[in-house]
Amino acid sequence: MSEKATQKLVETYRGAQSALPGAGGWLARRRETAIDAFTQTGLPHRRLEEWKYTDLRQVLEKAILVPAPAHDGALVLPELHSATAFSAIDRYVLVFVNGVYQPGLSQLAHLSKGAELCALAEVLHEQWAKDIVERRFDDARQAEDIVDLNTALMSDGACLRIRKGVKLDKPLHLFFLGADAGASHTRNLILLENEAEATIFETHMGEVASFADIVTDVALGEGAKLNHVKLQDESSEAIHLSTMRTRLAASSKLSSFTLTLGCGVSRGQNFVLFSGEGAEANVDGAYALKGKQHLDQFCVIDHAVPGCTSHTLFKGVLDGASEGVFQGKVVVRPQAQKTDGRQMTHALLLSRDAAMNAKPELEIYADDVQCAHGSTVGELSKDAIFYLRSRGIPEAEARRLLVLAFLDETLELAPHEDARDALKLLVSDWFSEAGL
Amino acid sequence: MAAVKETVETVREAEKYKYGFFTDIESEKAPLGLTEDTVRFISAKKNEPAWLLEWRLDAFRRWLTLSEPTWAKVTYPPIDFQDAYYYSAPKQSAKLESLDEVDPKLLETYEKLGIPLTEQKMLAGVAVDAVFDSVSVVTTFKEKLAEAGVIFCPMSEAVKNHPELVKKYLGSVVPTSDNFYATLNSAVFSEGSFVYIPEGVRCPMELSTYFRINEAQTGQFERTLIIADKGSYVSYLEGCTAPQRDENQLHAAVVELVALEDAEIKYSTVQNWFPGDEDGKGGVYNFVTKRGDCRGKNSKISWTQVETGSAITWKYPSCILRGDNSRGEFYSIAISNGHQQVDSGTKMIHLGRNTSSRIISKGISAGQSSNTYRGLVSVHRKAENVRNFTQCDSLLIGDRCSAHTVPYIETKNPTAVLEHEATTSKISEDQLFYCMQRGIGEEEAVALIVNGFCRDVLQQLPMEFAVEAQKLVGISLEGSVG
Numbered sequence: 001m002s003e004k005a006t007q008k009l010v011e012t013y014r015g016a017q018s019a020l021p022g023a024g025g026w027l028a029r030r031r032e033t034a035i036d037a038f039t040q041t042g043l044p045h046r047r048l049e050e051w052k053y054t055d056l057r058q059v060l061e062k063a064i065l066v067p068a069p070a071h072d073g074a075l076v077l078p079e080l081h082s083a084t085a086f087s088a089i090d091r092y093v094l095v096f097v098n099g100v101y102q103p104g105l106s107q108l109a110h111l112s113k114g115a116e117l118c119a120l121a122e123v124l125h126e127q128w129a130k131d132i133v134e135r136r137f138d139d140a141r142q143a144e145d146i147v148d149l150n151t152a153l154m155s156d157g158a159c160l161r162i163r164k165g166v167k168l169d170k171p172l173h174l175f176f177l178g179a180d181a182g183a184s185h186t187r188n189l190i191l192l193e194n195e196a197e198a199t200i201f202e203t204h205m206g207e208v209a210s211f212a213d214i215v216t217d218v219a220l221g222e223g224a225k226l227n228h229v230k231l232q233d234e235s236s237e238a239i240h241l242s243t244m245r246t247r248l249a250a251s252s253k254l255s256s257f258t259l260t261l262g263c264g265v266s267r268g269q270n271f272v273l274f275s276g277e278g279a280e281a282n283v284d285g286a287y288a289l290k291g292k293q294h295l296d297q298f299c300v301i302d303h304a305v306p307g308c309t310s311h312t313l314f315k316g317v318l319d320g321a322s323e324g325v326f327q328g329k330v331v332v333r334p335q336a337q338k339t340d341g342r343q344m345t346h347a348l349l350l351s352r353d354a355a356m357n358a359k360p361e362l363e364i365y366a367d368d369v370q371c372a373h374g375s376t377v378g379e380l381s382k383d384a385i386f387y388l389r390s391r392g393i394p395e396a397e398a399r400r401l402l403v404l405a406f407l408d409e410t411l412e413l414a415p416h417e418d419a420r421d422a423l424k425l426l427v428s429d430w431f432s433e434a435g436l
Numbered sequence: 437m438a439a440v441k442e443t444v445e446t447v448r449e450a451e452k453y454k455y456g457f458f459t460d461i462e463s464e465k466a467p468l469g470l471t472e473d474t475v476r477f478i479s480a481k482k483n484e485p486a487w488l489l490e491w492r493l494d495a496f497r498r499w500l501t502l503s504e505p506t507w508a509k510v511t512y513p514p515i516d517f518q519d520a521y522y523y524s525a526p527k528q529s530a531k532l533e534s535l536d537e538v539d540p541k542l543l544e545t546y547e548k549l550g551i552p553l554t555e556q557k558m559l560a561g562v563a564v565d566a567v568f569d570s571v572s573v574v575t576t577f578k579e580k581l582a583e584a585g586v587i588f589c590p591m592s593e594a595v596k597n598h599p600e601l602v603k604k605y606l607g608s609v610v611p612t613s614d615n616f617y618a619t620l621n622s623a624v625f626s627e628g629s630f631v632y633i634p635e636g637v638r639c640p641m642e643l644s645t646y647f648r649i650n651e652a653q654t655g656q657f658e659r660t661l662i663i664a665d666k667g668s669y670v671s672y673l674e675g676c677t678a679p680q681r682d683e684n685q686l687h688a689a690v691v692e693l694v695a696l697e698d699a700e701i702k703y704s705t706v707q708n709w710f711p712g713d714e715d716g717k718g719g720v721y722n723f724v725t726k727r728g729d730c731r732g733k734n735s736k737i738s739w740t741q742v743e744t745g746s747a748i749t750w751k752y753p754s755c756i757l758r759g760d761n762s763r764g765e766f767y768s769i770a771i772s773n774g775h776q777q778v779d780s781g782t783k784m785i786h787l788g789r790n791t792s793s794r795i796i797s798k799g800i801s802a803g804q805s806s807n808t809y810r811g812l813v814s815v816h817r818k819a820e821n822v823r824n825f826t827q828c829d830s831l832l833i834g835d836r837c838s839a840h841t842v843p844y845i846e847t848k849n850p851t852a853v854l855e856h857e858a859t860t861s862k863i864s865e866d867q868l869f870y871c872m873q874r875g876i877g878e879e880e881a882v883a884l885i886v887n888g889f890c891r892d893v894l895q896q897l898p899m900e901f902a903v904e905a906q907k908l909v910g911i912s913l914e915g916s917v918g
Contacts, residue, residue, distance in 0.1 A: 049507060334835070334836070334838075337835070347847075349847065349849075349850030349852075350850065351850060352817075352849070352850060354850060355846070355847060355848040356845070356846075356847045357844070357845065357846045357847070358843075358844075358845040358846075358856075359842070359843065359844050359845070360841075360843060360856070360858075361840070361841060361842045361843075362830075362839070362840060362841040362858060362860055363838070363840045364830070364832070364838055364839045364840065364860050365837075365838040366832075366835060367832035367833070367834060367835045367837070367862040368835070368862055369832075369860060369861070369862075370860075370861065371859070371860040371861075372857070372858060372859045372860070373841065373856075373857075373858050374855075374856060374857045374858070375843065375845055375854070375855075375856040375857075376853075376854060376855050376856070377845060377847045377852060377853075377854045378850075378852065378853040378854065379850040379851055379852075379853075
């Protein structure tokens with residue numbers, strides 16, 4: 001631990017330690033071991049295989065790592081369509097500004113019976129929260145080490161528990177706004193008990209140089225269903241590090257979709273662990289980047305038990321000097337027979353300076369499985385553009401149509417109908433604004 | 437009684453790996469271990485010029501600063517690089533004029549390996565350079581090749597007779613600083629083949645090298661350098677075997693290919709080093725660096741490999757597509773059985789315009805083996821209109837083996853069209869049932885289906901090799917069914 005950013009983060013922890021939620025309890029001890037582990041490993045860098053394309057150490061070198069101050073004065077939402085994308089949908093809203101829950105801005109009237117929603121500090125005494133925070137998916141996974149940083153510094157977050165058999169009547173919308181420069185460490189805990197169902201939207205926005213470190217831990221009981229739609233539209237100065245870890249019990253189902261339209265440097269990690277047979281996970285996403293934006297999607301699906309199905313599809317378009325990364329891994333453990341694992345990634349490069357790196361991996365220890373992965377990178381087909389132009393469609397329009405059609409395949413997978421329509425509109429706007 | 441039982445077992449073992457015999461020939465070795473003196477000893481033994489010794493020493497000093505790579509998906513106990521012999525040569529009378537003077541025991545060995553040097557001359561029309569431990573024993577067909585202007589000789593001879601070519605190209609594709617094993621090889625390499633095809637010449641026959649590690653505790657570090665000058669063509673075959681031993685033997689070779697304008701090199705390997713016994717004891721550690729440089733416009737390099745042996749394989753035959761319109765190909769079958777570990781694949785580095793590459797990899801894992809495909813396709817900013825197609829299929833036989841695919845795709849140019857696809861599956865019960873109900877035994881049926889699975893790659897092999905490879909596929913999978 002010699003480099004500056006790691007040191008600064010450790011110092012931040014030492015300074016804030018006593019004021020963080022859970023002081024004096026089990027979490028305080030957990031934070032200590034986490035910060036020790038983090039001090040040992042330091043911030044991940046390029047020489048670690050799983051961070052090969054995103055050097056977080058370098059990215060954070062000049063970032064502001066002290067916590068963002070509590071916001072003062074009136075709040076102004078960025079003038080982006082993303083800010084209001086889900087407004088038309090009847091939903092519960094939870095607003096976090098600079099990583100801090102804002103009850104005044106949230107709309108939470110009467111959650112359905114059997115659904116409990118509270119801030120991180122209020123849930124720490126409960127056993128389920130402790131269980132969910134303490135578990136780790138895979139000790140050997142380098143990419144999971146960074147969760148220690150969040151565990152040590154997490155200060156707020158949304159904690160949702162849905163009781164057995166209860167269906168959350170409306171989607172829950174978590175809105176994260178970066179209003180002032182600085183760092184925030186958010187931890188969301190979500191527990192869906194057996195046969196419970198919920199839909200969660202996440203929006204991340206901000207026009208400041210923020211460092212958002214978000215970990216969302218999800219546990220799905222038997223037969224539970226979680227739909228998750230994440231929208232990210234941040235400024236090109238924002239650094240976004242998010243990790244979602246989902247454990248699926250038998251016959252449960254996760255459908256997660258991420259749309260990224262703006263970020264500075266973003267690393268989105270998705271860990272899925274099957275712990276019961278017959279479960280299903282869909283982890284999909286789309287992205288459209290420009291300027292010098294950098295997006296790294298990292299996805300590990302761990303088939304630890306037999307008979308589970310996973311599907312991953314990420315599609316993106318890269319303009320300007322942006323860089324896209326997809327690193328995926330499907331692991332099939334020795335006993336996980338009858339696994340069906342599919343993983344696809346496709347990227348379109350729209351400009352000379354854009355770049356794409358893809359690394360879809362399969363790691364298979366069982367023989368009776370169906371596993372496939374595919375990856376393509378290319379530019380728009382000249383033949384297709386010519387075809388459309390020969391039908392009287394101007395070139396710009398032709399390109400727009402083709403790109404939208406390209407992204408449409410994955411947008412279709414967004415698990416909530418109204419949200420899906422909203423996302424499609426956003427993507428279409430992105431193209432008008434990008435002037436493509 | 438126990439002794440008899442032991443013998444019976446040994447015989448049975450030997451049947452499994454039919455190249456597992458050991459030839460008792462007196463040999464001359466460098467002192468155990470690796471120091472600067474070892475490097476000097478090897479260089480002196482070969483009467484090398486000063487520049488080459490300096491080159492070796494430079495590599496050795498660099499090697500001391502390097503650490504072993506650990507990123508591959510293989511596990512093995514740490515290697516004691518000081519507990520090995522880095523040079524071993526069969527002792528014999530000084531100079532050989534013709535085949536008749538070669539130690540008959542050596543020739544016998546080669547006969548057992550299926551390369552009767554004398555007869556093969558007539559029949560196959562394949563020129564063979566046979567490397568026994570560290571020394572090249574004989575190169576057949578020399579005169580006929582000389583007529584065409586082709587130089588095909590052991591590396592040590594090339595250093596003496598064609599120093600300008602060696603000096604110009606040695607280390608130009610795989611520099612001494614490349615990686616841990618390549619650097620080690622640069623320091624202690626003792627033999628290998630050197631091929632130079634002059635401008636406009638189509639090499640009149642297939643060139644072939646046979647490698648064999650014979651002595652105990654020896655490592656084999658050969659270095660092959662093939663240069664195809666403008667407009668030339670050469671097809672090169674390589675085969676390898678080693679005796680069966682309890683300890684692990686190290687094989688760290690370097691192969692460098694240079695294809696100039698309009699030239700084409702086809703490099704085929706059938707690798708059948710000893711894979712270790714049933715309990716995973718012994719076997720060859722195959723840590724090889726192979727790289728081809730398509731330096732000229734319209735050049736082409738094609739790698740075909742059939743990997744059936746070795747306890748551990750760590751090998752990535754690569755192509756640097758520097759010349760415009762150049763093409764790289766990689767066809768591979770990697771079969772692992774027992775406790776074998778394979779981490780193999782390729783790198784296609786697209787630097788020139790309109791370059792294309794094709795990767796077909798078939799991995800078959802059986803027993804308790806682990807089989808990894810690791811490949812890189814990289815397109816640099818100035819490489820316009822690049823085309824790549826990658827397909828890697830894995831077949832799993834049994835439920836204790838594993839198959840992994842780790843493709844890296846890096847593009848910095850929008851005009852590139854890259855495709856990658858991979859599948860993993862097992863032999864379908866239906867196919868097996870169909871064969872068996874036609875009276876084909878289970879093992880034979882599996883071999884048949886696997887051969888079908890590998891067909892795309894087998895087709896790329898030169899005729900003589902294709903037949904051998906097909907049989908090898910069957911043999912390698914013996915004992916994996918039922």
